[in-house]
Each structure stands twice: as C-alpha cells, then as structure tokens.
Amino acid sequence: MADISAPAAALTTSDGRPLRAALASAQQRAKRRAFLLVLPLLAFIVITFIVPIGQLMHQAIYNPGFSDNMPRLTQWFADTPPGTAPDEAAWEALALDLRDASEAKTIGTVGTRVNYDLSGTRSLFTSTARKAARFEPPYREAVLAADDKWADPVLWSTMRQVSDAYSLNFFLAALDMTRDVEGRVVAMPEDRQIYVSLFLKTFLLAGLITLTCLVLGFPVAHLLATLPMRWSNLLMILVLLPFWTSLLVRTTSWMVLLQQQGVVNNTLVAAGVVAEEGRLELIYNQIGTIIAMTHILLPFMILPLYSVMRPIPPSYVRAARSLGATSWTAFRRVYLPQTLPGVGAGALLVFILAVGYYITPALVGGASGQLISNLIAFHMQDSLNWSLAAALAGLLLGAVLLLYWVYDRLVGIDNMKLG
Numbered sequence: 001m002a003d004i005s006a007p008a009a010a011l012t013t014s015d016g017r018p019l020r021a022a023l024a025s026a027q028q029r030a031k032r033r034a035f036l037l038v039l040p041l042l043a044f045i046v047i048t049f050i051v052p053i054g055q056l057m058h059q060a061i062y063n064p065g066f067s068d069n070m071p072r073l074t075q076w077f078a079d080t081p082p083g084t085a086p087d088e089a090a091w092e093a094l095a096l097d098l099r100d101a102s103e104a105k106t107i108g109t110v111g112t113r114v115n116y117d118l119s120g121t122r123s124l125f126t127s128t129a130r131k132a133a134r135f136e137p138p139y140r141e142a143v144l145a146a147d148d149k150w151a152d153p154v155l156w157s158t159m160r161q162v163s164d165a166y167s168l169n170f171f172l173a174a175l176d177m178t179r180d181v182e183g184r185v186v187a188m189p190e191d192r193q194i195y196v197s198l199f200l201k202t203f204l205l206a207g208l209i210t211l212t213c214l215v216l217g218f219p220v221a222h223l224l225a226t227l228p229m230r231w232s233n234l235l236m237i238l239v240l241l242p243f244w245t246s247l248l249v250r251t252t253s254w255m256v257l258l259q260q261q262g263v264v265n266n267t268l269v270a271a272g273v274v275a276e277e278g279r280l281e282l283i284y285n286q287i288g289t290i291i292a293m294t295h296i297l298l299p300f301m302i303l304p305l306y307s308v309m310r311p312i313p314p315s316y317v318r319a320a321r322s323l324g325a326t327s328w329t330a331f332r333r334v335y336l337p338q339t340l341p342g343v344g345a346g347a348l349l350v351f352i353l354a355v356g357y358y359i360t361p362a363l364v365g366g367a368s369g370q371l372i373s374n375l376i377a378f379h380m381q382d383s384l385n386w387s388l389a390a391a392l393a394g395l396l397l398g399a400v401l402l403l404y405w406v407y408d409r410l411v412g413i414d415n416m417k418l419g
Contacts, residue, residue: 053397060390064165065113069106070097074163082183086156091139094150095132102129116385117169117178118158124149157181170391195375195392199399202372205289206354212294213301213350214343221305221342226314239302247296251360254292258282258364284366292364297353301346308342344411352400372396 011019067074072093086094101107111125128146135142143150161169161179172178172185176193180186187193220239224232242250257263260279268274282288312335320330358373365371372392379389 056390056397057394059387060170060394061166061168061387063113063116063162063167063170063387065109066159066162067165069101069104069110070094070159070163072097073159077160077163082160085153086140088138088140091143092137095135095139095143098125098129099132099135102132112384113162114155114158116173116388117162118155121155121158124155153181157183170387171395173388174391174395195372198370198372198375199395202355203399205286205369205371206351209290209293209297209354210301210347210351212290213298214347216294217298217301217305217346218339218343221302221309224302224306225309225312236306239299242296242299247359250296251292251363254288254295255283255364258288258291283364284369286365286369288364288366289361289369289371292360293354293357296360297350300349300353304345304349305339305342308339308345312338340411344407348404348407351403355396355400 013019013022070093073090076090076093080090098107101110107125107129108122111122114125115122124147128143128150131146135146149155157180161167161183169179173188174195176188176196177185178188220235224235224239227235255262259265260281260283262283264282265274265279269276269279274280282291316334316338317330320334321327325333355371356373357371358377361369361371362374362377365374373396376389376392376396379385379392
C-alpha cells in the first residue's frame with residue numbers, strides 16, 4: 001500500500017513524470033490553446049481598432065506640410081532661438097524655399113499648413129511663390145516688394161511653430177486656444193471660439209436624449225418583462241423592428257413626418273391644436289435631432305433594461321405590499337434598485353452612441369442641431385484639415401473613456417448588465 005503521508009512532490013504520473021510538473025505542463029498547454037482560440041479576435045481588434053486609433057492620435061500631432069517643403073527656413077528656425085528677428089539668411093532661406101516649392105507644386109501644401117494656424121495666409125504663399133523665381137539679393141527687399149505682409153512678426157512666429165512637424169497646436173485649436181508671438185498658450189478671440197461650446201452642446205444633447213430614452217424605455221421594458229410570454233414576444237418584435245430598417249430610411253422618414261407641411265403638423269392643424277399659420281418647427285433644429293435620435297436609440301435602452309427586469313420575481317413587490325408598503329414605496333425601495341444595473345448599462349450605451357452620431361444630426365439637425373461629429377466630418381471631407389479632425393476625435397474619445405472610468409469608479413463595470 002502506498003504511503004499516504006509521502007510528500008506531493010514524490011507522486012508521479014503513469015509514465016513516471018512528477019505529478020507537479022505534469023500539472024504545470026497541462027496548465028501551460030491549456031493557456032496556449034486558449035490564447036490560440038482568441039488570437040484571431042485579438043488580431044482583428046488590433047488591426048481594426050487599436051491601430052486606427054494610434055494613427056488617429058499620430059495624425060493629431062503630426063503634420064509635415066511645412067517642414068518637408070521649406071527645408072532651408074525650417075533649418076534656420078532650428079538654429080535660432082524663439083523670438084529671433086529674421087536676418088538676411090532667413091529671408092534668403094524663405095525666398096529659395098518659396099521658389100523650390102513653386103517649382104515642385106507644393107506651395108499650396110505649405111500655405112495650407114500655415115493657414116491652419118493663421119488664417120488668410122495661403123494666398124500670400126501662393127502669390128509670392130509665383131514671383132520667387134525673379135528674386136535676387138538682397139532677399140528681404142525682394143520679398144517685401146512682392147508683399148509687405150511678410151514683415152508681420154506674427155507670421156514669422158507662426159511659421160516657426162509649424163516648422164516642427166510634431167506639434168500640439170491642433171489640440172490647442174480643438175480647445176479654442178492658440179499661441180501668441182512669444183509662444184504662450186492663450187485663448188482664441190471670442191468670435192473664433194466654437195469647439196468647446198460645441199462639445200458642451202453635444203454632451204448636453206446626448207444627456208437629454210439618454211434621459212428621454214430612459215423615461216420612454218423603462219415602462220416598455222417593464223411591460224415586456226411582466227406580460228405573458230406570448231404577448232411579450234410580440235411586443236419584442238415591435239421593439240426590434242427598427243433594427244430591420246435602414247438607418248437612412250428611418251431618418252428620412254422623420255424628415256417627412258416633422259417638416260412644416262409634414263404628417264405631424266398636418267395632424268395638429270386638422271385637430272385644431274395649432275393654427276395654419278402657427279405650424280411648429282420640428283426639423284432642422286435641436287428638437288428634430290432629439291426626436292429622431294431618441295427613436296433610433298430607444299431599443300438600446302429597452303434591451304438592457306428588459307434583460308435585468310425579466311429575472312426579478314414579482315413576488316418581491318407583492319411581499320412588500322403585504323408588509324404595508326405603498327405601490328410607490330415598493331417600486332422605489334424593492335423593484336428600482338434591482339433594475340439599476342440595466343439602467344446604468346442602457347444609459348452608458350445610449351450616451352456613448354449619441355455623442356458620436358453623425359448621419360441623423362446632419363440630416364435633421366440643421367445649423368443648431370449639429371454635433372461635434374458633424375464638425376469632425378466637415379474637417380475630414382471639406383476643409384481637409386485632417387489633423388484638426390483627428391484632434392477633435394481624440395478629445396471626444398478621451399471624454400468617452402473618462403466617462404467610462406467615472407462610471408466604473410461610481411457604479412462598477414461588473415454591475416453593468418447588457419443581457
């Protein structure tokens with residue numbers, strides 16, 4: 001009979017291997033097998049999510065439009081301290097770089113890069129570059145004869161700032177800030193401060209849409225959870241029906257419904273609620289954005305709530321009522337606390353989706369119903385200022401991650417129920 005008091009290290013497998021080593025080897029094989037199983041998903045996430053975000057953040061701080069096409073002037077800026085007045089060497093570098101950039105047809109790129117930080121300068125670069133082939137020493141007089149705007153110290157300070165391919169200026173611009181002649185960070189003039197207010201409006205509208213979805217979705221989810229299964233399944237089909245319809249179709253349908261000559265206004269006029277000349281403006285403003293986005297995002301609130309409400313036994317509320325609690329007290333102290341994980345999950349999901357929505361605000365929002373995502377699209381497609389678009393997107397991503405972190409600290413991600 002084997003000695004049961006023998007140490008575990010002396011135990012062996014059927015092939016003579018120490019039991020501890022065999023167990024460790026089996027655990028390693030299980031870990032490798034599990035890693036290989038998730039490797040395709042991990043690679044997919046890295047390629048389609050992590051890498052694009054990395055490229056986005058790099059684009060927000062990297063723009064070589066000036067440094068690559070104005071090498072002599074870039075070198076002069078690198079060799080002299082900030083605040084140095086341009087000498088003849090600087091003017092010569094400027095003249096020669098303008099000539100070369102004009103011949104290489106890259107002067108538009110140079111002017112556009114400077115124009116991002118100092119508006120109205122692109123035409124200055126292109127017009128002067130056309131004359132650069134005729135410049136002769138002394139270059140200062142030659143360049144100033146072409147356009148005396150080159151004597152502006154703000155222009156030289158801006159060129160020094162953009163001569164570095166890596167810069168945080170786009171993040172500063174996204175926060176309505178800039179740098180002065182000495183390089184200090186200062187606020188932009190009030191008539192050019194648009195991004196911070198648009199961020200605030202985006203989060204306020206997203207919060208209002210989230211609250212509206214919660215108010216409308218909570219009773220629907222409760223009804224789904226308490227109805228008999230036959231009726232509950234039918235109602236669930238109606239909740240999921242929007243997912244079977246194109247987002248563009250749903251949005252354009254709201255355009256038809258909400259316009260001044262649309263179905264809603266016609267119904268109100270026919271019912272005598274509003275006068276013919278007092279038709280409501282329900283589209284191309286914030287009201288249209290809230291209505292359309294609430295309809296689109298409502299299922300994302302209902303489903304997490306339903307998944308939490310369904311397992312709650314009705315006997316809990318009945319027990320509270322039998323012990324003397326009113327209907328409101330039983331709901332507030334017994335039923336509602338058990339639904340909070342679903343409320344948190346639905347609110348977080350709807351809010352995050354709302355702050356990044358683009359198509360619906362673009363179609364029904366008009367000027368006042370636009371969100372920060374619409375401005376990001378504008379810089380990507382129209383102004384072609386991809387670095388500023390990347391900076392705005394990076395700030396939006398950071399705000400969402402901060403919200404996610406705050407939620408985790410206050411509620412706990414482990415308490416979130418999505419299904």
